[in-house]
Amino acid sequence: AILCAATSGARILASQDLYGATHALLRSMVFQNGIETTFVDIHDVDKVRSLASEIEPAVIFAETISNPLIRVTDIPAITSIARDVGAVSIIDNTFASPVIVQPATLGADIVVHSTTKFIGGHGDTTGGVIATSAAHASVLREQAKLLGALAGPFDAWLALRGLKTMHLRVRQQSDNARAVAEWLNDDPRIERVHYPCVSPGPTPPVFTGDGRGGLLSFEIASASRAEVFRFQDALQLCIPATTLGDVYSLVLYPAISSHRALTPEEREAIGIRDNLVRFSAGIEDVEDIRADLDQALAAAIS
Numbered sequence: 297a298i299l300c301a302a303t304s305g306a307r308i309l310a311s312q313d314l315y316g317a318t319h320a321l322l323r324s325m326v327f328q329n330g331i332e333t334t335f336v337d338i339h340d341v342d343k344v345r346s347l348a349s350e351i352e353p354a355v356i357f358a359e360t361i362s363n364p365l366i367r368v369t370d371i372p373a374i375t376s377i378a379r380d381v382g383a384v385s386i387i388d389n390t391f392a393s394p395v396i397v398q399p400a401t402l403g404a405d406i407v408v409h410s411t412t413k414f415i416g417g418h419g420d421t422t423g424g425v426i427a428t429s430a431a432h433a434s435v436l437r438e439q440a441k442l443l444g445a446l447a448g449p450f451d452a453w454l455a456l457r458g459l460k461t462m463h464l465r466v467r468q469q470s471d472n473a474r475a476v477a478e479w480l481n482d483d484p485r486i487e488r489v490h491y492p493c494v495s496p497g498p499t500p501p502v503f504t505g506d507g508r509g510g511l512l513s514f515e516i517a518s519a520s521r522a523e524v525f526r527f528q529d530a531l532q533l534c535i536p537a538t539t540l541g542d543v544y545s546l547v548l549y550p551a552i553s554s555h556r557a558l559t560p561e562e563r564e565a566i567g568i569r570d571n572l573v574r575f576s577a578g579i580e581d582v583e584d585i586r587a588d589l590d591q592a593l594a595a596a597i598s
Contacts, residue, residue, distance in 0.1 A: 297406050297426050298322075298355055300435040301384035304330030306354035309347055309383070311338035311369070313362040313566055316555035318388070322357070338362075341373045348381045356383045360399060360502065361391035364513045364550045364574040365567055366490040370500035375403030384432075390414070393541070395466040396507040406432055411447075411455040413541030414510070417465050421454035423447040465543060465579055469510030472545075472585060473577035477512045479586055485593050487517040487571065510577040511540060513550075516596065519571040523596045524549055527573070530595035533580065533588035540576035545585050548574040 302308055310322050312335040322333040336347050338358045348356065356378040358369045371387060378385035386406045387399040393414035399407045409415055411423040424445075426436055440446055447455070477491035491512040492499045499508075516524060528536045534545040538553050548554060551570050555563055563569075577585070 297386050297408050297428075297436065298326060298331075298357065299329065300432060300439050301386065301406070302326075302331050302354040306331050307351050308333040308355045308357060309344070309351065309353040310335055310355075310357040311359060311362065312336060313338065313365055313367055314357075314359060315363040315388075316550070316557050318359075319555075320557045338369055338374065339367055341370055341377070344374060345377050345380075348377050348383065352381055353383045355386055357386045357388075359388045359391060360397050361492075361509055361511065363391060363511075364490075364548070364554060364572065366391075366492070366495070366509075366511055366513055368492055368500050368502060371397075371399050371402040371404060371502050373500075375399075375405070378405070379403070391511050391540075392502075392509055393462065393466050395463050396470065396504055396509055397502050398504060399502075400427060402502060405429070411451075411458070412539065414466055414469075415458050415462060415541075416455050417458040417462060417541060417543060418454070419537075419539055419542040419544070421451045421458070423451045423455055425455075466510060467507060468579045469541075469577045470507035472579070472582045473510045473512050473575070474508060475582045476575065476577060476585060476589070477514075480512075480514050480589075483593070485517055485597060487515040489514045511574065512577075513572055513574045515569060515571045516573065516593070517571070519596065521551070521570050524571060524573060527592045527596035530592040531588055532591070533584055534575075534578075534592075540574075542576065543579050545578035545580060545588075546576040548576070550574055 375385040384405045387404040388408050390410045407427040409425045477489050477494050480486045481489045481494045492508040534547050537546045
């Protein structure tokens, strides 16, 4: 999607709070194509506007809900800035899914999803999808053909199967995530919870309904890496895994997995601390989820 909108010599303005592999892609592989990326706090709209006017990027790139800090992007504001400077806005909507946020209706030029996550929904397929206008689609088809970015037929079938239950799953996952976030927010063992309904400050107007997504993250108070490892090892229902959006509840340790490519200083600057845990809610009974997290926290800090 980026290469269809940015050619050699172009500049990209991207959120600094991104999935680690996306961050690495923008720093290295895109740079090798003669494209320079400037990272910015995408949630500081005034800063984005100022930088966009200064560097005149070809692309402004952001995630609807950031990985792993669950910060919500003001998509209408960001896409408006992109239009003002003649940039293509690309929004990664993986963490939200089309069920709760539809960036194209909020002004995004290109929307990308990992179908591996909420769309597939069962952790058994790998793929991605790009939603855009006919004008961009013709270029994207040629890029996909030349670069080999095409899904296999069975992966495509599994993603289509997942679409049939996506609305049901995402609603349940959102309900479970909210209940877990509110419970953790009242737990003295937790220093901070990152989730739209409990994080401080207003939430940008991007959601289509009451759901706020199936992802949250939390910081275990004063926890060392060893204590986070004990927490993961003690889990019985929730599964430590480097994915999300599954029917099973999943836990990930960003510092050593999704954001391991970043230096400790880069992680600290973004806000990814060594006591941060990401949680992807499944569709299990929420009382079972809370009971498992509770006993794992007890084991971690005993």
